[in-house]
Amino acid sequence: MNAVAPLSALLDARRVWRGRAPEVPAGDQPTGWRALDAVLPAGGWPDASLSEILLPVDGVGELRLVLPTLARLTQSRRHVVIVSPPYAPCVAGWRQQGVDMRRVDIVEAAEKDVLWATEQCLRSGSCAAVLAWPRQADDRALRRLQVAAVTGQALAFVFRDRSHLSNASPAALRLELEASPQPRIWVRKCRGGAVPPRPVPLTQLAR
Numbered sequence: 001m002n003a004v005a006p007l008s009a010l011l012d013a014r015r016v017w018r019g020r021a022p023e024v025p026a027g028d029q030p031t032g033w034r035a036l037d038a039v040l041p042a043g044g045w046p047d048a049s050l051s052e053i054l055l056p057v058d059g060v061g062e063l064r065l066v067l068p069t070l071a072r073l074t075q076s077r078r079h080v081v082i083v084s085p086p087y088a089p090c091v092a093g094w095r096q097q098g099v100d101m102r103r104v105d106i107v108e109a110a111e112k113d114v115l116w117a118t119e120q121c122l123r124s125g126s127c128a129a130v131l132a133w134p135r136q137a138d139d140r141a142l143r144r145l146q147v148a149a150v151t152g153q154a155l156a157f158v159f160r161d162r163s164h165l166s167n168a169s170p171a172a173l174r175l176e177l178e179a180s181p182q183p184r185i186w187v188r189k190c191r192g193g194a195v196p197p198r199p200v201p202l203t204q205l206a207r
Contacts, residue, residue, distance in 0.1 A: 032068020041193030049172035050146040054162035058086045060179045071098030078128035081121045122148035129155040143170040
């Protein structure tokens with residue numbers, strides 16, 4: 001009968017190949033919220049990628065999530081484009097959060113042109129981040145935005161109704177915001193890492 005060798009001995013003798021998960025490079029796009037960065041694989045937003053933020057309804061804190069990023073980018077003299085927001089940004093409030101509004105452009109587009117305008121801005125290479133609220137966007141359209149973000153080396157933020165959660169998405173990151181019973185964020189998909197099993201309460205999003 002063959003002798004049974006401990007697995008540790010086989011590994012030490014390099015007689016068994018040990019697989020390793022690919023390392024996720026640390027990004028340089030922190031969200032500005034420590035509790036959220038702590039559970040994301042790259043320690044922040046996936047660089048040059050599409051992040052999809054799913055909402056129960058517009059205005060539940062989605063802009064609160066990205067304002068630290070917009071402040072950091074605009075203070076570095078980089079441009080941000082907002083495509084057809086559902087409501088006008090509060091200029092005074094954004095300035096109070098450190099956003100340089102001279103670096104922010106708002107593009108008003110008909111619903112049928114929102115995706116096209118967002119893609120063009122991402123591809124241009126002149127935008128650090130592009131935010132959009134498309135009402136109708138299938139997997140193919142989102143994939144085009146992901147490719148455009150890579151091409152233009154920009155952050156793409158797409159805000160959509162959470163009813164789309166059951167649909168597959170090419171986004172590198174998917175977050176779902178819940179307003180009740182308490183405000184919190186679920187990480188539903190994150191490229192390069194495991195999905196955290198628990199949500200991050202918004203009350204813990206201390207900078």
